[in-house]
Amino acid sequence: MRAGICHWHLHGFGIFAVVKTRRPPTGRVGLINHTNWLDVDLAWHLFAGAEGHGLAIEAAMAVKTWDCEVLGMDSLHSQIDRGTARSQAVTKRFGAVTDATRASQHAGTDGLRPGSGNCWQMLIKC
Secondary structure, three states, rough: OHHHHHHHHHHHOOOOEEEEOOOOOEEEEEEOOOOOOOOOEEEEEEOOOOOOHHHHHHHHHHHHHHHHHHHHOOEEEEEEEEOOHHHHHHHHHHOEEEEEHOOOOOOOOOEEEEOEEOOEEEEEEE
């Protein structure tokens, strides 16, 4: 929890809880500024049983809108595991495209993030 609070303090953004009215949290979504990545990452994770109800797209769209309108960034990136069809579908629903320009700027085997050969770098424009 301390790392999350520090992230908000240092960058002015971080992770939100995903909640439905009067229920326990169903996941988390937000912006992460990884120290060894070039771009701010839009990330989400839904807890078991919460997938397939549109929560990820609704929460990710809300964070994207907040980022574009309040924080003023012109684009975000999202690291998507090649094996997660649902996450790929979420990013495509709000207009993300594979960002081939990142391939030469990262050290991973597929050029996407250090040490990773299993992710796609998705570009999300405001």
